Amino acid sequence: MRRTAIVTGSANGIGKAIATRLVRDGYSVCINDIPNKAADIEAAVTELNTAFPSDGRPKAIAVPADVTSGSSVEAMIHETVEKLGPLTLMVANAGIAQTKPLFSATEEDVDKVFSVNVKGVFNCYTRAAQQMIAQGDPETAAGVRVYKILGAASIGGFRASAPLGMYCASKFAVRGLTQAFAQECAPHKITVNAYAPGMINTSMLDGIDESLTDMHGQKKGDMKRNYSEQVVALGRAGTPEDVAGVVGGYLASPDSDYTTGQTSVVDGGVFFT
Numbered sequence: 001m002r003r004t005a006i007v008t009g010s011a012n013g014i015g016k017a018i019a020t021r022l023v024r025d026g027y028s029v030c031i032n033d034i035p036n037k038a039a040d041i042e043a044a045v046t047e048l049n050t051a052f053p054s055d056g057r058p059k060a061i062a063v064p065a066d067v068t069s070g071s072s073v074e075a076m077i078h079e080t081v082e083k084l085g086p087l088t089l090m091v092a093n094a095g096i097a098q099t100k101p102l103f104s105a106t107e108e109d110v111d112k113v114f115s116v117n118v119k120g121v122f123n124c125y126t127r128a129a130q131q132m133i134a135q136g137d138p139e140t141a142a143g144v145r146v147y148k149i150l151g152a153a154s155i156g157g158f159r160a161s162a163p164l165g166m167y168c169a170s171k172f173a174v175r176g177l178t179q180a181f182a183q184e185c186a187p188h189k190i191t192v193n194a195y196a197p198g199m200i201n202t203s204m205l206d207g208i209d210e211s212l213t214d215m216h217g218q219k220k221g222d223m224k225r226n227y228s229e230q231v232v233a234l235g236r237a238g239t240p241e242d243v244a245g246v247v248g249g250y251l252a253s254p255d256s257d258y259t260t261g262q263t264s265v266v267d268g269g270v271f272f273t
């Protein structure tokens with residue numbers, strides 16, 4: 001097996017934990033994020049290449065790109081394939097949050113969230129699939145039974161909650177794209193799945209916590225604490241590594257080769273599917 005992955009939005013947070021898990025499990029990865037996070041991207045690449053010795057090709061490379069641009073996503077894929085070999089996994093992880101009641105949301109707010117969380121995922125899914133199809137049979141190209149495409153949904157993509165309405169709608173859309181694309185891709189030996197984190201400790205969660213604090217006059221950290229104690233069965237917020245275990249350890253591994261069109265919930269016991 002010679003496995004190569006792109007993880008979008010992986011300069012930090014859940015994406016970085018997924019990329020780290022993939023490298024640990026034998027993948028070489030492209031670390032991607034928006035161009036103004038170039039320093040964080042480089043730091044993540046250096047960290048991975050220092051911790052994991054090269055096996056004849058780099059363990060990690062840096063490719064800044066904005067996933068809202070289809071041509072930038074194509075260029076990122078081509079650079080990755082040129083430097084690391086055939087693409088076997090795309091993780092469309094990049095996403096942004098928005099905490100705003102729908103009553104006060106503008107058309108610009110809709111475009112902003114949907115351009116990253118939906119169009120960005122669409123760009124990554126479709127461009128990655130085109131590349132994989134062009135590479136031919138996965139066993140011949142890279143020694144794997146199937147190519148894999150994964151996208152970041154959320155438990156908000158199963159049940160929406162105010163004031164995260166637009167964000168939740170975008171995550172419902174990720175599940176829709178995943179289900180339909182899994183059907184289109186199956187004849188090409190490509191599986192398509194999504195993961196749905198619950199409350200995971202990252203800068204995104206800090207931002208949501210702060211916005212809700214401002215809206216409801218609570219103290220910083222109250223939302224996280226109350227949710228952990230009252231809603232999450234396991235009684236704590238998740239870590240990026242909790243998500244990486246399911247994404248890198250299972251969805252990116254040969255153990256999930258017969259799974260497609262699914263969204264795996266990683267929430268410590270909030271939704272019971």
Ligand SMILES: NC(=O)c1ccc[n+]([C@@H]2O[C@H](COP(=O)([O-])OP(=O)(O)OC[C@H]3O[C@@H](n4cnc5c(N)ncnc54)[C@H](O)[C@@H]3O)[C@@H](O)[C@H]2O)c1
Nearest residue numbers: 009013014033034066067094095152154197199200202204
């Ligand atoms: N943290 C949570 O509680 C949680 C819960 C459910 C779902 N998620 C989803 O998991 C994914 C990762 O979230 P996180 O918590 O690590 O967030 P994060 O904000 O820490 O990381 C997201 C990364 O995506 C990058 N990004 C944003 N727009 C981009 C673009 N246009 N092109 C390329 N990169 C871009 C950001 O710069 C950032 O580094 C997101 O899709 C998020 O919606 C997170």
